[in-house]
Amino acid sequence: MGKRNRLEGQTALITGGANGAGAASVVAFLEEGAKVAFVDRNGNAGRALETRLRNEGHQVLFIEADVAIDEQVNRAVQATYDKKRVALD
DSSP states (O other), X not given: OOOOOTTTTOEEEEETTTSHHHHHHHHHHHHTTOEEEEEEXXXXXXXXXXXXXXXXXXXXXXXXXXXXXXXXXXXXXXXXXXXXXXXXX
């Protein structure tokens, strides 16, 4: 499907984004024009998806983190802000 831009100017932080439904959500948000940061415990899968999507021209950021650990969640949110320079929507 083509880019529809309904989320242009928005930034999303998606958890569990390296595989399955999470990865599909990452792609769907990107197709809608959002900038996307995604979090997953699986660093290898996350980095691979990030590389593939960047090579396709998307603005995407992968952060390896476990959302069951508060400190890692806080780090992921801060990294998203620092890298994208926008608040999460």
